[in-house]
Amino acid sequence: MTTIERTAHTPTIGRVAGVVYGTAAYLLFLIVFLWAIAFVENATIVLGGTDIVPNTIDSGGPTSSTAIALLVNLALLTAFATQHSVMARAGFKRWWTRFVPAPIERSTYVFAATTCLAALMWWWHPITATVWDVSGTVTRDLLIGVSLAGWLFVLASTFLINHFDLFGLRQVVANARGVTLPPYRFVVPLWYGFVRHPIYLGFLVAFWVAPTMTVGHLVFASATTGFVLLGIQLEERDLVRSFGADYVAYRRRAPMLIPGVRRRA
16 A cells, blocks of 8 residues: 555756755654654663753653643644644645645655654653553563564555655656656555554554653653544545545455454444
């Protein structure tokens, strides 16, 4: 399975400028993605003796009362989810590409989503009251390993459906070469045959499998889970419109998020 929009080549943007813009958006994504891993895992990244992680889900960042922190964090999560979902819809893309050249539409989406995620992490208010705290070095290390495996699963899943297309690089390169990309085909690579949304599954594993769960982390994991479930419904409407009976049949045979859990007829 792949994403659903394919924009044709258009000469409305400078070819070199498009590649520069798309590459910059992708590099920004890589930096913020690494920060997101450190943010959720409460990790530090030290270069030259300096911790380069601005803050994490449980440390650094603005301080305030629990009520204010909760309101701010929910507002940040809602803003990110709204941008991420609305800009991904096919109808919005058709309207958006009246103003944004089609070859950089995906790169612009990546830039906007990355910026919103960075803002969320920068202004996140930690709420450090403990919900659970797993003792034992081996058990804690195992849980951290599973969480990190979730991030790796996310990244691997993007490559199964064309990583560089998903993040806009393929489109700007094709524009620079004067090539029109073909329409998307419906495919089900590897573990997409066992679960329809492995990228979301990987994120949920990364967010929930934590040796120490604070109230702030719980709010983050709970809200993102809700947004994922809502986003899947919107995304699958677009996929059914795009791929028709092929996607309907796929939805019947492959679970949404949990392998082995079949959709009811």
